[in-house]
Amino acid sequence: MVTTRPAADAALTRAAADWWARLREPEPAAQTIEQWLAWVQADPRHAEAFEQACQLGENLHAADASTRDTLLRAFAPERRPRPRWLAGLAVAASLLVAVLGWRVATHGGPDITAQPQRYASGIGQNQDIRLPDGSTVQLGAASTLTASYAKGQRAIALGTGEAFFTVTHDQAHPFVVDAGEVRIEDLGTAFNVRRTGQQVTVAVTQGRVRLQAPGDNKRQPGMELMAGQQADYDPRRGVFSMSSVSVDHVAAWRDNRLEFVNEPLSTVIANVNRYSRRPVQIADPRLGELTFTGTVKINTIDSWIGALPRVFPVQVSSFADHVVLDSAAR
Amino acid sequence: MDKSNQDGGADDGKAGTGRHHEQIRALYEEHHRALIAFLHSRLSSRADAQEVAQEVYVRLLALEDLSHVDSPKAFLFRMAANMSLDQLRKRAVRAAAPIDPNDNDWHVTPLPEQHASAVQQWKVVQQALRELPAKTSKAFVMHVIEGRDFSVIAQAMKLSERMVRYHVGHAMAHCRERIEAEVP
Numbered sequence: 001m002v003t004t005r006p007a008a009d010a011a012l013t014r015a016a017a018d019w020w021a022r023l024r025e026p027e028p029a030a031q032t033i034e035q036w037l038a039w040v041q042a043d044p045r046h047a048e049a050f051e052q053a054c055q056l057g058e059n060l061h062a063a064d065a066s067t068r069d070t071l072l073r074a075f076a077p078e079r080r081p082r083p084r085w086l087a088g089l090a091v092a093a094s095l096l097v098a099v100l101g102w103r104v105a106t107h108g109g110p111d112i113t114a115q116p117q118r119y120a121s122g123i124g125q126n127q128d129i130r131l132p133d134g135s136t137v138q139l140g141a142a143s144t145l146t147a148s149y150a151k152g153q154r155a156i157a158l159g160t161g162e163a164f165f166t167v168t169h170d171q172a173h174p175f176v177v178d179a180g181e182v183r184i185e186d187l188g189t190a191f192n193v194r195r196t197g198q199q200v201t202v203a204v205t206q207g208r209v210r211l212q213a214p215g216d217n218k219r220q221p222g223m224e225l226m227a228g229q230q231a232d233y234d235p236r237r238g239v240f241s242m243s244s245v246s247v248d249h250v251a252a253w254r255d256n257r258l259e260f261v262n263e264p265l266s267t268v269i270a271n272v273n274r275y276s277r278r279p280v281q282i283a284d285p286r287l288g289e290l291t292f293t294g295t296v297k298i299n300t301i302d303s304w305i306g307a308l309p310r311v312f313p314v315q316v317s318s319f320a321d322h323v324v325l326d327s328a329a330r
Numbered sequence: 331m332d333k334s335n336q337d338g339g340a341d342d343g344k345a346g347t348g349r350h351h352e353q354i355r356a357l358y359e360e361h362h363r364a365l366i367a368f369l370h371s372r373l374s375s376r377a378d379a380q381e382v383a384q385e386v387y388v389r390l391l392a393l394e395d396l397s398h399v400d401s402p403k404a405f406l407f408r409m410a411a412n413m414s415l416d417q418l419r420k421r422a423v424r425a426a427a428p429i430d431p432n433d434n435d436w437h438v439t440p441l442p443e444q445h446a447s448a449v450q451q452w453k454v455v456q457q458a459l460r461e462l463p464a465k466t467s468k469a470f471v472m473h474v475i476e477g478r479d480f481s482v483i484a485q486a487m488k489l490s491e492r493m494v495r496y497h498v499g500h501a502m503a504h505c506r507e508r509i510e511a512e513v514p
Contacts (some may be wrong), residue, residue: 019505021499028411041364056506058375074456
């Protein structure tokens, strides 16, 4: 029997689904969490509706292979036109796909570059990528990047982590990197982008780039960053702060050194974790706000972590598969 | 008075520690349901949510005191947000190789007893997704099935992250409504 549900129920289901989606942001704002809490604790029916959305999310997440395949084919058939024989190849081979795709596209064949190409590096593993237009990307460890070369555009998205770009300049086809809320447009350049959540740092070693934050538009077209300059984007205030940087120090990660100047410990740890065999967790969020300046050598991360209690009021607990940083007992 | 906060006050700390544990326990119990729901929404697994909640609790107990924290409740959920993100990152790294729909190795096998009711639910979900605009179902499937972040979907679909979140929430609402109406 199908019963007609009161409109209030439908509104409740929608509100619950909306909150569910909001909380699935990798880093929901403190305000979002606070508002959600007020809502979910206001009425047991709210909590129930929310839990039902979570349960459906779980069922979908745990779907078996054939269900996944059916849903993907039906609703997100992005990858379908990709030839089957290519599908099994590993990340390294995506280069071949991209080059092949570029050539096919420029000769009017089926445009398989319409499929954005996704790259992901493992923990502790930098990766070199050559893009179809000859530009190169050095991708830092545990980083993800998507390159879309459909219709002559050159659109890159840095999902997480860090990348150093050396761009083949082509005025007709602007090279654009999106890192969360920040957009970087190449103006003849080599530059480094690091994304930690929504916090983005851009440093230029050669030429210049144009930067745009969400508030920028035609009238306020963002700002330009020159070689030897660095911009840090603060997502809470939606603004960049500029500083100068020695070109030799930009992207030192390519020489196995992670360099930090006055950065919150939470950001430092998030980036160290991209190279650490054992992820470091910060148990006490207050620790994340401490500021760190210094160099972390990628091959001696463990001893760097071990030495932290000498400079910060922290204690380090090591486990087989992770390390916990906690406030030192006073 | 927070005696436990003073240097060298090892003996004085005992009463403080007891009070601290009491405070943590009260905080945890008061928000337990919301905390599990919060972690469940983010981790897509109630079992993982319970495990991480337990970890949050243990970490809170290990803290010295919360007297400097403006809102212990906000602190609790921020900690939970951080720890669930760590968990998600760990999963993402495990699945760092490009996801290939032809490869059957990467899925999570459902428990056998979930299967019967699940089959019916899939039919309803599929029908519900067909009723939605193509963009909406696509964003939803990329997010919940492929496990893509909103930012990645935004790039692939040339939408803003906010629009992607809207589509995903909208599809979730519609699927839930259809299930309510059709699955007894």
